[in-house]
Amino acid sequence: MSKIVEGLFAINKPPSISSAQAIRDLQRVFNTSALFAPWIEAERARRDVESQRQRKRRRDKRIQVKIGHGGTLDPMATGVLIMGVGKGTKRLQNFLECTKTYEATVLFGAATDSYDTKGKLLRRAPCEHVTRAKVEEALKRFRGKIMQRPPIYSALRMDGKRLYEYAREGKEVPREIEERPVEVKELEVLEWLNAGAHEYSLPEEEAEIEAIYLAEKVLHLGDSPDVPGKEEMGASDREIQPSPRAKRKRSLDDVEDEVVTNKRPTLSQEATDPSTLMSGALPANGNEESPESHPLKSSPEVKAKDPSFVPAVRLRMNVTSGFYVRSLAHDLGEAVGSLACMCALVRTRQGDYDLGKNVLEYGDIEKDESVWSPRVEALIEASQHSIES
Known part of the structure; x- marks a missing residue:
């Protein structure tokens, strides 16, 4: 043979x-x-x-x-x-x-449910004050051994169920997603991209009101006092329960820290297929929310500006196992008094x-x-x- x-x-x-x-x-x-x-x-x-x-x-x-x-x-x-x-x-x-090296581009001005520009918009925030100097200063807190909270779109298990399954079904996780220890061996700015001087743009599709309510708890957007629209969510909005009937497409292929082989797949075909659906849309009472109750529509001074005219930064990092680049992007936005999400990612080295x-x-x-x-x-x-x- x-x-x-x-x-x-x-x-x-x-x-x-x-x-x-x-x-x-x-x-x-x-x-x-x-x-x-x-x-x-x-x-x-x-x-x-x-x-x-x-x-x-x-x-x-x-x-x-x-x-x-x-x-x-x-x-x-x-x-x-x-x-x-x-x-x-x-x-x-x-x-x-083993350690991995990434080059990631972070776009400021908004947060999404997936922490990247493939997701739905949860909130927008002013970002005119964000400069390279502010980003360089903020990055200091992300170097070395740090604690990081994984995104809801991850394959980590909670009570025997993967986190992304809770998100897909529009359900709250049983308890807070705990932070985990990770190590950032190197983290540097490769390039600062001024607003209007790059090809990236924020997603246009906005999340439904109950998805934003869940984000207040799961994604900790409500923890940041600098995020506009936080105070505009009324008590009636907070009582809305997600409806599992309304779906949206979302690729769920985030299986960090797990080997996948064709012999014993760990995810179902539905969960790994690009056409996988996640719950969303209408409030429990079937009525559309009023413009005033939607956080993305509650800040006229933000909405009046061109949402695509936002700055971005390209970073290089060398990190240990279990690190989520999308979480870094999300956390960096809050660290500079704005919001942010990942818009590009390249893994340049592994082992x-x-x-x-x-x-x-x-x-x-x-x-x-x-x-x-x-x-x-x-x-x-x-x-x-x-x-x-």
Whole structure:
């Protein structure tokens, strides 16, 4: 039998696809390739000798190249995504514990339910006073060993249920999302982007009133005295209960600190598909809220300004496992007396894999096998020492 190729390599994930979709794309190509044909044959032979009981328990009867990833990237994010093939999937857990380097762009002037510009607007806030100097000063409190509260759109469990499931169903979490210790080894400003001098813009879709009510508790927007619109939420608004009937699309591929493989998926297809729905819209009584009761409409001096005319900052950070860049963006907005959300993210390094050095360009897998096969084989071969150790 020809050589069985299995081990580790990394790809440069493009934007707009989930990490789970990246696995499916690679499988589609690898399943019919000459490079992984020996692996397919070995797997077929192994299944032929397995017990009848194991065959019945096997959910997926198809034989596909076993692929997993170690450390999810949000769909909007790009950069290093480490992949394991065959026995290489057993080593993916190691990469969740290593440091990662990110370049992120933070947009000031608003907060969203997802902490990034793919979510719905919860609140807007003045940001004319935000300068590079103020950001540089605020970043001091985020360096070193700090406590960070994960976003509601995360796969962390609370009472056996993932946080994003509470958000998707429009339900309050049973208790406060606790802060966790993380370490920021390096954090610096790469570029300051003046308002009107960049391509980024805040989302236009606004959250419903009950989503904003939940945000007061879950996202701690109500903790900031500088956030306009806080006092305008009346008692009647606070009594509104979320309706699980109204849905909205939201990609839920945030599985930080968890290895995902195609063998034993930890998330359902519904939860990882870009068409996953989250609850939203109408108040419990079925009536639309009045303009005066909506925090996004309650601050005329903010609404009168062009919402896209806001500053941004590009940051580079080297962080430990469990760190959420979106949480940093959200917290930085409050630290400078405004609001903020993440609008771009690139993972430039994870473990020993560096973007532009030993990372496969994603577009190469759509080319002829003669283009990508030697590169993939060389990268996997270089990882063998970690597989055998």
